[in-house]
Amino acid sequence: MPNTEHETIGFAGPDRLGHFGPYGGTFVGETLIAAVEELAAVYEEVSKDPEFWAEYDRDLKYYVGRPSPLYFAERLTEAAGGARIYLKREDLNHTGAHKVNNTIGQALLAKRMGKTRIIAETGAGQHGVASATVAARLGLECYVYMGAEDIQRQAPNVYRMKLLGAHVVAVESGSRTLKDAMNEALRDWATNVDSTYYIIGTVAGPHPYPQLVRDFQCIIGREAREQSLEQLGKLPDALVACVGGGSNAIGLFHPFLNDAGVAMYGVEAGGDGIETGRHAAPLSAGVPGVLHGNRTYLMTDAGGQIMETHSVSAGLDYPGVGPEHAWLKDLKRVNYVDATDTEALEAFHKLTRLEGIIPALESSHAVAYALKLAATMTAEESIIINLSGRGDKDIQTVAKLEGLTL
Amino acid sequence: MNRIRVVSAAAAESGRKLLIPYVVAGDPNLDTTLRLMHKLVEEGADIIELGIPFSDPSSDGPVIQLGVERSLAVGTTLTAVLDLVTQFRARDAKTPIVLMGYLNPVEIMGYEQFVERASLAGVDGVLIVDLPPNEATEFKTLLDSREIDTIFLVAPTTTDKRAAQIAASCSGYLYYVSLKGVTGAALLDTASVRQNIEKLRRLTDLPIVIGFGIKDAESARSMGELADGVIIGSALVERVAKLSPANEISEEQLAEVTTVIATAREALDCL
Numbered sequence: 033m034p035n036t037e038h039e040t041i042g043f044a045g046p047d048r049l050g051h052f053g054p055y056g057g058t059f060v061g062e063t064l065i066a067a068v069e070e071l072a073a074v075y076e077e078v079s080k081d082p083e084f085w086a087e088y089d090r091d092l093k094y095y096v097g098r099p100s101p102l103y104f105a106e107r108l109t110e111a112a113g114g115a116r117i118y119l120k121r122e123d124l125n126h127t128g129a130h131k132v133n134n135t136i137g138q139a140l141l142a143k144r145m146g147k148t149r150i151i152a153e154t155g156a157g158q159h160g161v162a163s164a165t166v167a168a169r170l171g172l173e174c175y176v177y178m179g180a181e182d183i184q185r186q187a188p189n190v191y192r193m194k195l196l197g198a199h200v201v202a203v204e205s206g207s208r209t210l211k212d213a214m215n216e217a218l219r220d221w222a223t224n225v226d227s228t229y230y231i232i233g234t235v236a237g238p239h240p241y242p243q244l245v246r247d248f249q250c251i252i253g254r255e256a257r258e259q260s261l262e263q264l265g266k267l268p269d270a271l272v273a274c275v276g277g278g279s280n281a282i283g284l285f286h287p288f289l290n291d292a293g294v295a296m297y298g299v300e301a302g303g304d305g306i307e308t309g310r311h312a313a314p315l316s317a318g319v320p321g322v323l324h325g326n327r328t329y330l331m332t333d334a335g336g337q338i339m340e341t342h343s344v345s346a347g348l349d350y351p352g353v354g355p356e357h358a359w360l361k362d363l364k365r366v367n368y369v370d371a372t373d374t375e376a377l378e379a380f381h382k383l384t385r386l387e388g389i390i391p392a393l394e395s396s397h398a399v400a401y402a403l404k405l406a407a408t409m410t411a412e413e414s415i416i417i418n419l420s421g422r423g424d425k426d427i428q429t430v431a432k433l434e435g436l437t438l
Numbered sequence: 439m440n441r442i443r444v445v446s447a448a449a450a451e452s453g454r455k456l457l458i459p460y461v462v463a464g465d466p467n468l469d470t471t472l473r474l475m476h477k478l479v480e481e482g483a484d485i486i487e488l489g490i491p492f493s494d495p496s497s498d499g500p501v502i503q504l505g506v507e508r509s510l511a512v513g514t515t516l517t518a519v520l521d522l523v524t525q526f527r528a529r530d531a532k533t534p535i536v537l538m539g540y541l542n543p544v545e546i547m548g549y550e551q552f553v554e555r556a557s558l559a560g561v562d563g564v565l566i567v568d569l570p571p572n573e574a575t576e577f578k579t580l581l582d583s584r585e586i587d588t589i590f591l592v593a594p595t596t597t598d599k600r601a602a603q604i605a606a607s608c609s610g611y612l613y614y615v616s617l618k619g620v621t622g623a624a625l626l627d628t629a630s631v632r633q634n635i636e637k638l639r640r641l642t643d644l645p646i647v648i649g650f651g652i653k654d655a656e657s658a659r660s661m662g663e664l665a666d667g668v669i670i671g672s673a674l675v676e677r678v679a680k681l682s683p684a685n686e687i688s689e690e691q692l693a694e695v696t697t698v699i700a701t702a703r704e705a706l707d708c709l
């Protein structure tokens with residue numbers, strides 16, 4: 033059951049209309065309003081239904097392979113020279129990332145609502161793969177929208193989706209990346225609203241998505257909290273997670289929000305460096321605006337056009353961020369920082385060589401920041417990094433950056 | 439008095455159906471849009487919907503998306519769109535202008551600034567596609583204070599209860615979306631449109647106009663029969679796409695673009 037703990041949290045949200053303070057809400061065309069209202073109503077009912085959550089827990093245990101371990105990274109800790117570093121191993125989940133926690137939950141919603149067709153948007157392809165996976169398992173038709181640019185740089189995942197029986201639709205409009213894929217998915221949804229369930233892959237979109245995706249990802253933080261008490265005998269001093277749309281980060285952070293002693297760091301994609309303008313860091317360098325159904329921090333120009341983003345990792349290449357993060361930033365409960373492409377790549381190699389774990393480029397951003405942070409802390413303190421995914425999908429990108437072709 | 443009220447009252451009086459073309463401001467450039475607007479009025483447009491270009495038009499189909507991309511490619515901003523209205527007003531003090539677009543450019547300019555500038559420019563109505571009534575309270579209060587209409591959409595998926603709330607918040611005219619989908623789609627289901635319009639009639643005295651999927655004289659006639667007017671967007675933008683902005687655009691070329699409006703006018707006037 034996701035909601036019991038929210039009641040006691042001073043950071044409880046959203047309100048009934050999906051607002052996290054001034055952020056969130058429902059900013060979509062009228063055709064979709066009935067669909068999001070229906071989803072909100074079904075979700076409200078479901079969040080009180082123990083049977084639903086029992087099925088979700090069973091799927092996570094026997095299909096996804098949860099709980100994921102909390103692993104003490106001894107050599108990484110030594111290399112950083114400070115706090116003890118633990119990795120929450122979401123990379124070990126079936127399909128290789130945290131994304132599946134959410135698609136398992138939303139697939140159960142789709143089933144309950146009697147939908148026969150699933151659509152999804154994807155950037156790195158991890159969410160697309162996780163959606164195609166649950167669709168295959170439930171025998172549902174699946175369409176995944178993906179920017180033409182991302183199809184190029186994430187070819188292995190495109191093929192995985194096709195193997196799973198999904199239709200991968202190349203999106204050629206706008207900047208041909210994740211945000212455009214989301215536009216196209218919204219258009220599909222408006223057109224096929226009766227038959228179709230839209231699985232949004234992160235804590236963005238109109239209400240109730242930021243809430244329900246968070247609830248499905250909170251399994252990460254609940255496990256991590258329990259595992260800390262068990263393995264460390266206490267809570268960690270800091271949590272670090274990368275932030276694209278923000279689902280793996282909120283999943284880790286949320287169950288700890290009331291633990292005042294736990295500092296939190298959301299790491300955005302610094303790209304070539306915040307000062308160059310070529311990045312994907314709306315919380316670090318953006319302003320509040322409205323995109324894809326919610327009000328949040330965005331990368332937008334002075335005229336209100338959404339700007340193109342840049343990151344070495346396709347999964348962080350998004351100009352917005354979940355509205356709850358916008359709120360947690362304003363409340364100063366979470367620190368939002370960034371790691372550049374170069375720093376992320378260094379961390380990618382470091383973790384691979386020191387621990388024998390190849391991280392996703394997205395997760396490498398969290399590793400990069402955590403290494404810096406650990407060095408400023410003592411050996412008695414500890415950090416949990418959310419290792420949101422594994423890097424198999426990225427080896428071609430990394431090889432190419434090093435001038436190799438595989 | 440607000441121009442939309444003047445025009446729709448006169449139309450109701452004389453039994454004329456409202457014909458409302460939609461164009462993207464700045465497609466292919468602002469000078470052409472200005473000429474096009476005057477031409478549309480000549481051909482029988484009663485109100486003009488002027489699209490504010492936005493990088494992420496998630497309620498629009500491919501035709502309008504491309505129009506928006508053409509407009510953004512020449513650097514059209516919201517400020518420039520407001521200036522365009524000012525220029526239009528220098529020659530036409532009567533035809534109502536409705537700005538249609540997405541929220542972010544307005545939000546970034548700031549609601550107060552936007553409303554003040556829109557009012558000075560001579561804007562009569564505003565339709566923000568991704569701003570539903572319950573999120574629009576503050577914006578609508580500001581628009582009301584300047585007598586600018588806030589127009590909302592009703593879709594085939596809108597519940598009866600919600601339609602009543604929308605009708606209560608809406609001013610100017612009520613925009614009925616004829617189909618499930620994005621702009622430019624074409625699967626009109628006359629029977630269901632008729633039924634929904636009849637329901638809306640009981641909720642409001644505002645003119646009810648139908649948009650999405652109206653592309654020629656025939657669809658204008660069949661939809662015009664059911665409502666107080668029709669909106670033609672994609673069919674017009676598709677023709678604008680054929681203009682080449684590199685060359686001087688002749689009067690004949692403009693007339694070719696607007697034939698779809700001229701023929702729709704004729705069809706509506708036969709009703």
Ligand SMILES: Cc1ncc(COP(=O)(O)O)c(C=O)c1O
Pocket residue numbers: 129130131155156157158159233234235274275276277278279280281346347348392394395420421422
């Ligand atoms: C492994 C991995 N981590 C992180 C992300 C970023 O998404 P979010 O910020 O929603 O966790 C992605 C997105 O594709 C991903 O694949």
